[in-house]
Amino acid sequence: MPPDIRITGAAPRRGHKLRLATLLAGAAVLGGCASFSPDGGFGPVEQTAKERLGKELRWARSEADLDSIDKRVGELLSKPLTVDDAVQLALLNNRGLQATFQELGITEAEVVQAGRVPNPGFSFGRNSRGDEREIERGLHFNLARLIALPYIGQMEARRFEQTRAMVAMSVLALAADTRKAYYYALAAEESVRYMRQVQLAAEASSELARRMAQVGNFNKLQRAREQVFYADASLNLARAEQAQRATRERLTRLLGAWGTQTQFTLPERLPDLPKDVTAQPDIERVALAQRLDVQGARLAAEQTARNLGLTRTTRFINVLELGVLRNSSNEAPTQRGWEIGIELPLFDWGGARVARAEAIYMQTVHRAAETAVNARSEVREAYAGYRSAFDIARHHRDEIVPLRQRIAEENVLRYNGMLIGVFELLADARAQIVSVNNAIESLRDFWLAQADLDMALVGKPSLAMPGGPATTAEPGGAAH
Numbered sequence: 162m163p164p165d166i167r168i169t170g171a172a173p174r175r176g177h178k179l180r181l182a183t184l185l186a187g188a189a190v191l192g193g194c195a196s197f198s199p200d201g202g203f204g205p206v207e208q209t210a211k212e213r214l215g216k217e218l219r220w221a222r223s224e225a226d227l228d229s230i231d232k233r234v235g236e237l238l239s240k241p242l243t244v245d246d247a248v249q250l251a252l253l254n255n256r257g258l259q260a261t262f263q264e265l266g267i268t269e270a271e272v273v274q275a276g277r278v279p280n281p282g283f284s285f286g287r288n289s290r291g292d293e294r295e296i297e298r299g300l301h302f303n304l305a306r307l308i309a310l311p312y313i314g315q316m317e318a319r320r321f322e323q324t325r326a327m328v329a330m331s332v333l334a335l336a337a338d339t340r341k342a343y344y345y346a347l348a349a350e351e352s353v354r355y356m357r358q359v360q361l362a363a364e365a366s367s368e369l370a371r372r373m374a375q376v377g378n379f380n381k382l383q384r385a386r387e388q389v390f391y392a393d394a395s396l397n398l399a400r401a402e403q404a405q406r407a408t409r410e411r412l413t414r415l416l417g418a419w420g421t422q423t424q425f426t427l428p429e430r431l432p433d434l435p436k437d438v439t440a441q442p443d444i445e446r447v448a449l450a451q452r453l454d455v456q457g458a459r460l461a462a463e464q465t466a467r468n469l470g471l472t473r474t475t476r477f478i479n480v481l482e483l484g485v486l487r488n489s490s491n492e493a494p495t496q497r498g499w500e501i502g503i504e505l506p507l508f509d510w511g512g513a514r515v516a517r518a519e520a521i522y523m524q525t526v527h528r529a530a531e532t533a534v535n536a537r538s539e540v541r542e543a544y545a546g547y548r549s550a551f552d553i554a555r556h557h558r559d560e561i562v563p564l565r566q567r568i569a570e571e572n573v574l575r576y577n578g579m580l581i582g583v584f585e586l587l588a589d590a591r592a593q594i595v596s597v598n599n600a601i602e603s604l605r606d607f608w609l610a611q612a613d614l615d616m617a618l619v620g621k622p623s624l625a626m627p628g629g630p631a632t633t634a635e636p637g638g639a640a641h
Contacts, residue, residue: 202265209329251339254417268324272317319464337616342412348605349405356401363394448540458529543617550610557600565593
């Protein structure tokens with residue numbers, strides 16, 4: 162480490178005292194500027210939720226805040242939850258989000274602390290030599306920190322902005338996750354209802370096959386086909402019920418619900434498919450303009466560039482202290498003076514610190530470019546998934562389900578005319594119910610894709626991999 166050197170001098174003249182007093186007064190003014198904001202930095206986050214989600218946020222910092230939130234949560238839970246109500250409930254009641262809000266308080270406290278003038282140091286010594294008693298008193302100030310205080314304040318303010326952006330991103334991510342969990346839970350409940358219909362149809366078919374086998378109208382192969390379909394239907398119902406419980410519990414966790422709050426009710430069916438998709442020809446430009454992760458990466462690069470300037474400025478000044486001395490003795494007049502301590506750059510010229518800062522800056526530049534490239538790709542993928550999911554759901558709604566319905570109506574007529582048997586009719590009913598269940602899943606996938614697209618326009622989405630083709634119903638028992 163470079164050696165320290167202290168330069169001492171005689172007692173300062175009146176002009177020096179005046180300049181020293183002016184310096185200390187300026188330091189006191191700088192220290193007084195570092196204070197807490199009225200809202201703790203929560204205002205911009207609250208505004209983001211209002212503008213991009215149309216939802217309110219509340220930061221629970223007191224018992225009164227918690228009571229107010231509980232009252233609003235009770236109002237939302239008093240009726241079946243819509244998707245917007247579920248998002249609002251999660252933003253108010255999720256304790257993990259409330260914990261994230263505390264990052265604002267932690268970071269602001271660190272920013273205020275960094276902006277305060279460092280405390281002076283005081284030294285006291287007592288020496289004796291024979292009958293002589295000498296008392297030394299010293300007051301020291303860190304001038305290097307004082308000189309860099311404006312730059313440090315700017316750096317910390319930018320760090321506080323990054324924290325606000327991170328908290329805002331957490332709010333948007335929680336909203337997107339809640340929307341997706343809501344649609345998963347709602348679709349799972351619909352699937353359970355349809356799987357129960359399949360199970361009931363299979364049970365009726367199996368019972369009829371058992372009775373016909375008893376009277377000799379069915380062989381063992383025909384009866385086994387009906388029994389295995391009933392067994393499969395019961396297994397599929399159990400799986401659907403497990404999926405229903407799992408998706409509901411995930412939604413419950415995101416809502417922050419516990420106790421009686423977990424008894425919330427959901428609507429009976431998913432929202433209808435919109436008439437058409439939203440055309441967004443300039444979606445990449447919109448995403449780059451408003452995505453918070455892109456803005457955060459750009460801000461990080463700018464902050465690192467400013468930090469590099471500070472590193473170059475202070476590369477030769479690592480230790481700079483000002484001290485005021487007052488030594489008294491019982492055998493000599495009181496000694497007054499001052500001293501300055503600086504670091505001599507004999508071995509370390511600060512080149513390593515500058516090189517490290519430059520490498521970090523180039524790293525943030527590349528990270529910012531990567532974020533922009535990924536944002537373009539993610540928003541294209543999300544929009545393509547949104548369009549594809551809409552086309553698939555519309556095809557199920559307008560083509561497959563109506564065709565299955567017409568086939569069912571024709572088979573009822575054929576059954577009434579004694580042209581087909583009851584097992585052919587039951588097999589067709591099973592196929593129709595499975596096609597409706599596939600239509601439910603395709604409608605669910607559309608709303609999930611909508612949530613992914615909304616998140617891709619404001620932040621990094623968690624894009625779901627496209628699902629495989631929908632399963633088709635085998636006409637078990639149709640061939641007799």
